[in-house]
Ligand SMILES: Nc1ncnc2c1ncn2[C@@H]1O[C@H](COP(=O)(O)OP(=O)(O)O)[C@@H](O)[C@H]1O
């Protein structure tokens with residue numbers, strides 16, 4: 175299998191009982207791109223990621239390179255190189271940054287036995303520390319890291335596992351502006367070797383860092399393209415404005431979206 179692998183989602187459908195959370199969503203994420211999956215609350219973004227990573231059952235097709243992977247259990251998906259983070263970072267607080275990375279490495283030992291290692295173990299950890307800019311904190315317990323640094327450590331844990339697709343669910347939620355920008359830069363550093371999919375609510379972050387955007391609404395793809403294309407799409411503006419009365423957060427997004435279209 176090639177190191178550079180695209181993720182192709184085709185007609186993905188997820189039902190919870192009679193309710194269709196994702197109703198036939200299709201998108202492609204390619205190495206070298208930071209692909210944003212955006213949409214109002216409840217659009218089905220997290221459910222898409224859950225289905226792709228094997229956490230919930232879906233139908234349709236998810237291909238990793240040439241291989242159909244939809245329906246594979248969550249451990250298997252991780253082994254195949256689809257790494258994912260959750261909104262709440264799950265690092266081992268008592269252990270050092272380095273020990274956290276070591277553990278991440280250990281979890282995927284069997285995968286290496288199968289495919290062989292491209293770089294030495296130490297090399298990979300050093301690279302992850304450098305990419306996430308956590309070198310100076312490597313011997314510190316992860317518990318003392320800021321919220322943003324914990325998210326970066328979690329991304330680092332996926333990097334040492336050689337994840338070929340990184341799926342991040344609202345990575346910048348709760349981060350300072352500085353941390354958001356650092357996260358965006360981190361994603362652009364790591365995208366060269368892998369596809370990066372970012373589920374996001376934050377419009378400013380999307381505008382600054384998306385290579386491509388897929389907009390979900392009520393479980394379906396409403397619009398897709400470059401940042402400029404989706405921002406200029408009246409359907410997208412309508413959805414964000416239409417939901418504005420439902421949540422203050424969405425109202426802010428709608429205002430940001432409407433106000434900045436011409437800047438792009
Ligand atoms: N386990 C579940 N059981 C029933 N409904 C769910 C479940 N998970 C999510 N949903 C519903 O599916 C829809 C999409 O949710 P979600 O994917 O979390 O949206 P988003 O991440 O875009 O905010 C929402 O209406 C949500 O309430």
Ligand SMILES: [Mg+2]
Nearest residue numbers: 219220221343
């Ligand atoms: Mg969500």
